[in-house]
């Protein structure tokens with residue numbers, strides 16, 4: 001067991017593509033950390049740099065007090081499992097699992113009994129003598145996990161190990177991976193783009209975007225108190241509603257959030273009122289999960305939004321309403337995003353990836369920070385609201401919704417939280 005520390009690690013691929021951008025992260029001894037992020041954000045590249053399968057362009061990887069970037073892959077005490085664990089096709093399950101021990105010089109009897117013990121934990125005891133081609137996808141992944149863990153690695157890296165399995169198998173193996181890594185107390189870094197895997201497995205989640213980390217915390221921290229609008233949008237189904245608003249300070253320092261055609265007010269005792277009353281006219285983004293709304297019958301309740309049902313869906317446990325309120329809604333995937341990948345141009349007001357790469361490598365003066373792409377992230381769209389399952393509303397019905405302002409988050413125009421509480 002050992003802690004992993006990443007110190008300003010960057011990876012620039014040929015063609016000057018910046019895949020990981022001065023990323024720093026600490027995974028504690030024995031911790032289960034999940035690296036969560038959309039496709040292409042650099043998760044696999046980061047894992048491969050830790051394993052030594054990919055050279056870091058700059059920065060350092062530490063295993064405890066040892067500088068890992070100086071070590072060859074086999075000296076790092078790291079085991080890695082990929083999306084589809086490649087097995088030796090001509091060896092049985094037991095032979096596959098015991099192979100790393102045999103390579104290390106252990107005798108067959110001892111290696112076989114260690115493998116059999118691990119196979120029991122992984123529910124593979126009934127298939128020990130079978131060949132990989134006769135196994136299900138889930139069983140093959142279990143064998144790959146067994147083979148990775150048999151030498152008791154210091155660090156265990158898993159790259160979307162469940163992505164090729166069906167839903168039932170995924171749930172089952174997910175629970176086993178969680179239980180097993182905790183029993184073995186091995187420091188684990190688990191890559192996924194599946195929020196359910198992240199929320200259920202992790203001691204802590206690091207949310208990645210465009211080669212950087214936007215937030216790190218326990219599942220409840222990143223879900224309930226996200227650092228950015230992107231993180232708030234990435235976690236939670238249905239996705240959080242992000243509404244463009246302007247701060248209005250009215251008589252007696254009351255703070256209202258002007259949503260264009262409608263408005264909501266913060267309670268004067270709300271801590272955020274005290275902050276925002278000095279920012280009259282500031283543009284903010286109000287984040288409200290679908291569960292923060294409730295249907296009301298009165299028209300003039302405080303913090304009420306009115307709209308028309310555009311679609312209504314039955315989801316088994318609850319119903320989801322799509323309500324046209326004429327409010328400008330912000331796309332969490334676009335807010336605060338940096339410039340797209342293309343070659344630099346002197347007159348280009350937004351520094352390209354190329355310029356950012358050069359400045360990281362010290363080849364160019366640091367570029368000014370890119371402005372957020374604002375207009376592209378805003379559009380008039382529906383609010384998504386969770387309602388009790390017995391609600392029935394026809395398309396076109398006019399509804400009034402009360403918003404519980406104690407449940408809202410406030411972000412600035414670049415998507416950064418302005419009212420964070422727990423961290």
Ligand SMILES: Nc1ncnc2c1ncn2[C@@H]1O[C@H](COP(=O)(O)OP(=O)(O)OP(=O)(O)O)[C@@H](O)[C@H]1O
Nearest residue numbers: 013014017019038039040041042043044045046193
């Ligand atoms: N060998 C390579 N050469 C050039 N670019 C690469 C190479 N490997 C990865 N990239 C690029 O680096 C970026 C990060 O890729 P990476 O595979 O790390 O992302 P990811 O978050 O793991 O994505 P996914 O969830 O789809 O596996 C991508 O834009 C990818 O195209």
